[in-house]
Amino acid sequence: MQFWMALILTLRLVQPNTMMNLLGHLNGISQQKKVYLAAAPQCPFPDTHLDTAIKTDLFDYVWVQFYNNRDCQYAGNASNLLNSWKTWTTVQANQVFLGVPAAPEAAENCGFIPVDVLKNQVLPSIKRLLPSMEGTQKDPNMTARKQLSFLLLSLLIISLCKSSQAAGIAIYWGQDNNEGSLADTCAAGNYQYVNIAFLSTFGNGQTAVLNLAGHCSPSANTCTRFSSEIKACQGRGIKVLLSIGGGKGTYSLSSANDAKQVANYLWNNYLGGKSNSRPLGDAVLDGIDFDIELGLTHHYDELARSLNGFSQQKKVYLAAAPQCKFPDDHLDAAIKTGLFDYVWVQFYNNPTALCQYSGNANNLLNSWKTWTTVQAKQVFLGLPAATAAAPSGGFIPADVLKSQVLPSIKTSTKYGGVMIWNKNFDNGYSASIKSAV
Template identity: 55%
Template structure:
């Protein structure tokens, strides 16, 4: 016969198990900083306590013989961004990872990779100027970023070669460096398919916005397209964590905005699983404007 005293222990064990399960599916919020001078300092973004990762956007010129160059849209001139370097250190001291995002809007055609050798040269440049390497021309000074985000929206292929080169450099370091990617939500209908198939990426934040005709964005009246896309991504790509990429305001994207209560009540129950990493928001300026992160943080 079971003693009465064993019941409280059983209850405690059950509560601990439920708590651990809940925490295992807890996520973080990722945002992009650097494309609007009205968004404030990088330090302020990290001091907000809202984000686990901030992507500095963008290294938007590279490849095809071009000299790689960052464009931070009014925060600093490409050759004088040492203040951002201090912001990176401040963020890291707060426990926030900071990545360099490469690519971005391709309408101006400022980036492409013309060959695997071109990709490997870019990998060397990124390692030496932003990560663990050495260079006399580091745009952010001696600040060492935590990883690289591939936000590639056009140009030629060869991004698999870039991922392998960055991984090769990182493998020689005792410090952990991360690879992330921001593909469009139609499954593998994008220029990053080869890179993602390498299995080298830690995080994939899928852009469920600006794809209104593709039936993969979230629709509160019919969730099947979103659910199918999410399940395909999270089950087919070898990555540690997957994030739902959304605009932080109606004005931040053409389509794809999800009201915060719809996200909490309808979207999150679909995606929460051991592979779920959290929510990615475009971008810090619009998040500041709407307070979107603050509304969802306790549920993400």
């Protein structure tokens, strides 16, 4: 398998005439011992580099990369992909494979297909297209082999994609009724993560309360309408998390047992568990964001451990939004557990901590360097989307961010991208920086 991968990558770099000579020699060797030939073209048809080679009719496997190519990949619906698939099944090859990324992070420009969508919408359709390929068979057994090939998904995690550390933009949504719908937020194409804000009351024996400003009323059970929008976001490969805490609210954890009870509540009402009163309906969120700014500082490490324990049933992504002052007053112990996937540091509204942008980036860059030492998979640069979004400062003009800040912080192996507060204030800011993120 490793040899096939190496051969595929080599074919991308050689000239057509050289490629044809190479294929001829390899096919000739098959008279001594079978040499299997595979190709991994991009889904735009025909492939710029491999079209001539594929037309030789010498390839046993063609696994088409239906990702990182917006015109022929899955993007919330499968129409473009299925049309492209139909074209690719006409090539002269023994078997054609559906190449998809194993996770949203595996493909910089997307194309990830959630498992349920793949099984329910895509695979049934490409199965129906298989009979039209019978005319290209090389032997009587090819029908059976082609009917099985659609199951052998080519999960190509190779150098053509970024690693699982691909950068992206996270946004907070839910605190202003004028910010638009959740579905529209995800459809904008600017974000890879959406934090639904906030679960502002929890712990210490209190009844948990979801506060989405004017969007809906949990007590009237009207927030369940966001279930379909959450699923639509996830269908685009966007991770949707519930943010707990915030700058206003009544929350705290009184004990380790209290932390466990809150974790159970979050699992059953927002994550992969079961409850008859799920505030956001039957949508299963991807994880929990800790935006802890008030109250007691204890037991959030135990909350993180309890939530992480549920990952044995379904992965629970954990995020934290500490202040840029290091270490954070409320989340230091939690972050030190090493369980957090994303730490988006708030480099704003902290004027006395000397860690935010204030006409020059020196303090911010020094603070960033410190934050990249924490035990977390990825660290994000948290910024306000506009001056009005952070009354105590920290806004960075897009041109300054792109020319002075991002080039420096992107050198860190833990760089995960940019977090933006919040959707209501994001009037073009994320769109102007996303190509540089």
